[in-house]
Amino acid sequence: MIKIKSLSLQTNKSFVNVLQSTLLKIYDEIMITDVHGKITENFGIIKRLWDDRRNLIGMNLFEIEKQLFQEDSPLEEFNNESKRSIIKTSWNNKRVLITCYPDITIGEQKYITWGFKVISKNNNVLMENNTDEKIDFPNFSNKDTSRLFIMKSQKMMKVLSAVEMVAKVSSSVLLLGESGVGKEVIARAIHDLGPRKNQPFIPVNCGAIPDNLLESELFGYAEGAFSGAKKEGVPGKFELANNGVLFLDEIGEMPLNLQVKLLRVLQEREITPLGSSKSIKLDIQIIAATNKNIKNLVDKGEFREDLYYRLNVIPIEIPPLRERFEELPYLINFFLHKYNNLYDRSLQIEQDAIDLMSIYEWPGNVRQLENTVERIVVTSSKPTVDAAAIQEYVPMIDQEAVKTPPVFDHLMPLQDAVDLVEEQLITMAMEKYKSLKLAAKALNVSQPTMSRKYRKILNNISNQNISPSEKRKILEEQLNNRLRSVAIATAAIIETDDIMELRKSPTAENPVFQKIQKQLTVLIKQEGGMSWGYIFEVMKDGTFRTLAGDTGFVIKPGESYKGDDEYAKVARNAISGRVEVTPVYKDIYGEWVSSLAPVMDQSGQVIALIGYDYSKEYIESELNKMGKVLKINI
Numbered sequence: 001m002i003k004i005k006s007l008s009l010q011t012n013k014s015f016v017n018v019l020q021s022t023l024l025k026i027y028d029e030i031m032i033t034d035v036h037g038k039i040t041e042n043f044g045i046i047k048r049l050w051d052d053r054r055n056l057i058g059m060n061l062f063e064i065e066k067q068l069f070q071e072d073s074p075l076e077e078f079n080n081e082s083k084r085s086i087i088k089t090s091w092n093n094k095r096v097l098i099t100c101y102p103d104i105t106i107g108e109q110k111y112i113t114w115g116f117k118v119i120s121k122n123n124n125v126l127m128e129n130n131t132d133e134k135i136d137f138p139n140f141s142n143k144d145t146s147r148l149f150i151m152k153s154q155k156m157m158k159v160l161s162a163v164e165m166v167a168k169v170s171s172s173v174l175l176l177g178e179s180g181v182g183k184e185v186i187a188r189a190i191h192d193l194g195p196r197k198n199q200p201f202i203p204v205n206c207g208a209i210p211d212n213l214l215e216s217e218l219f220g221y222a223e224g225a226f227s228g229a230k231k232e233g234v235p236g237k238f239e240l241a242n243n244g245v246l247f248l249d250e251i252g253e254m255p256l257n258l259q260v261k262l263l264r265v266l267q268e269r270e271i272t273p274l275g276s277s278k279s280i281k282l283d284i285q286i287i288a289a290t291n292k293n294i295k296n297l298v299d300k301g302e303f304r305e306d307l308y309y310r311l312n313v314i315p316i317e318i319p320p321l322r323e324r325f326e327e328l329p330y331l332i333n334f335f336l337h338k339y340n341n342l343y344d345r346s347l348q349i350e351q352d353a354i355d356l357m358s359i360y361e362w363p364g365n366v367r368q369l370e371n372t373v374e375r376i377v378v379t380s381s382k383p384t385v386d387a388a389a390i391q392e393y394v395p396m397i398d399q400e401a402v403k404t405p406p407v408f409d410h411l412m413p414l415q416d417a418v419d420l421v422e423e424q425l426i427t428m429a430m431e432k433y434k435s436l437k438l439a440a441k442a443l444n445v446s447q448p449t450m451s452r453k454y455r456k457i458l459n460n461i462s463n464q465n466i467s468p469s470e471k472r473k474i475l476e477e478q479l480n481n482r483l484r485s486v487a488i489a490t491a492a493i494i495e496t497d498d499i500m501e502l503r504k505s506p507t508a509e510n511p512v513f514q515k516i517q518k519q520l521t522v523l524i525k526q527e528g529g530m531s532w533g534y535i536f537e538v539m540k541d542g543t544f545r546t547l548a549g550d551t552g553f554v555i556k557p558g559e560s561y562k563g564d565d566e567y568a569k570v571a572r573n574a575i576s577g578r579v580e581v582t583p584v585y586k587d588i589y590g591e592w593v594s595s596l597a598p599v600m601d602q603s604g605q606v607i608a609l610i611g612y613d614y615s616k617e618y619i620e621s622e623l624n625k626m627g628k629v630l631k632i633n634i
Helices: 010-023 061-068 154-166 183-193 211-219 256-268 294-299 305-311 325-342 351-358 365-379 414-433 436-443 447-463 468-493 496-504 511-527 565-575 616-630
Strands: 002-004 029-034 039-044 084-089 094-106 109-121 173-176 201-205 245-249 285-290 314-317 532-538 544-549 585-587 590-600 606-615
Touching: 061 447, 154 183, 154 314, 154 468, 173 183, 183 201, 183 245, 183 285, 211 256, 256 305, 294 305, 314 468, 325 351, 325 365, 351 436, 414 436, 414 447, 436 447, 468 511, 468 590, 468 606, 468 616, 496 511, 496 532, 496 544, 496 590, 496 606, 511 532, 511 544, 532 565, 565 585, 565 590, 565 606, 590 616, 606 616
Parallel strands: 002 094, 173 285, 173 314, 201 245, 245 285
Antiparallel strands: 029 039, 029 109, 084 094, 094 109, 532 544, 532 606, 585 590, 590 606
């Protein structure tokens, strides 16, 4: 206990100054309150923690913290004889260490000193964009900016993971996504990360070349092939890309007559230029891209089904920008840096402008965003652009108009109706932006208010009369999605030729077995949580023959395995093309949950199953972790 005989805190400025200078070396912010929580002194500042209020003197810390921190344990309970510390999560998801030094007596008055220090960031669904994070920008004078991209969202990290896997092989890749999402950037990444990085990357826009010229553009022509042709002939894009990568953008625009020839190239790996009888052998990887639904075109007869399956060996879907808003601050700063360098400017975009841009839909995706930032850099007459100015450049920042009012089919208390609409709007905003900061801006409320109301909604959901079994099903569904995605990703990169070779000779001495065993072992180490990874061939009698497994897998290659009914059911579904996860089942090796995915050849026929086994203990552990994060007790 510290006791000072002077009558007030104000008369002990020297003591306060020493306390301030000492504690600010340890904490980001310190406060002094009386025992009832009234703030008498405040030093230092944690940016954007106290709702941008600079003068907290006279306010009550115990009242403020109820709005600003998510945990229920109040700071008021810290008033005891000893120093105490706690970590609390703030409304904007900063993890703050709060330390209490109680019972400092000055004269007749008792005071409490509070130290606040941000220790890390919480990365769950409520995360705040941390635009203070240092971004290392490239030297644009030395690099091709078309090959640079920023990935900060979970969805794009999955895309990057798929890119890294497919870059190691020569399988055909089909990039799917809306216009402007960066399909060519992804195609270049596949080229640059793979063994063909020192060979040509040749892009062709199938929608930009007239139909009557596209054939000669792709396949080239020999001398005298047609009137007006160059005397010496011209090599086509296929020949130019030999040993490298050919990128066929807007493949959905290719006419049907050329689709037949493209199919033959994919099958035979050779081309014949127009007007020539000599074939040219190709060693080439094809990456196709489209913003159309190719399957619908197939159903309408506008795209050949056999070509679709040839191209769709490894599909990668690139999410639109509105589904990866986390990247917006980084992309804005990236393009700002790029065009400031290009046009010799030093324009800055204020944080409030970036926040406003983050709640816009960006129908043109990254391309529209880049064009907008370039326009801002070129045309802005001011050195900084704020939220008010940004509305001149973005066509629609206003909130979406509600076309129809909410409809109620029965009378209810007015406050209940208000609460119902409020809950619906808050839930919609959080589902859309997954950020308290952006959701609050979209709904035009303060961030502490948004945090408090959303936390109340989550608590209400958690406390509803849902049986433990139903709560468990919710968590199991989320976990199963994760387990399925691992099996799907691996099945997409397994080379079908390797599987066919293993079916002929599933032995540990087979080099193909050793190759796949190494792949599975590395994957298990990277992912964590898996007990075993393996590839089974389905036999006619319903049993499974082991083709390959990781180094710890207990069943030797060539040996049979007969799963229980639950396992067999999921395996049958996998053969039909459905990737599923078993419930917990028991066999002679223990209790497991397994995810199974089909491995298909180029014709779409299932030739094997890839599976991953997870122990029952691991599954229970993961469900409990998820339950704690989502505040669901099971």
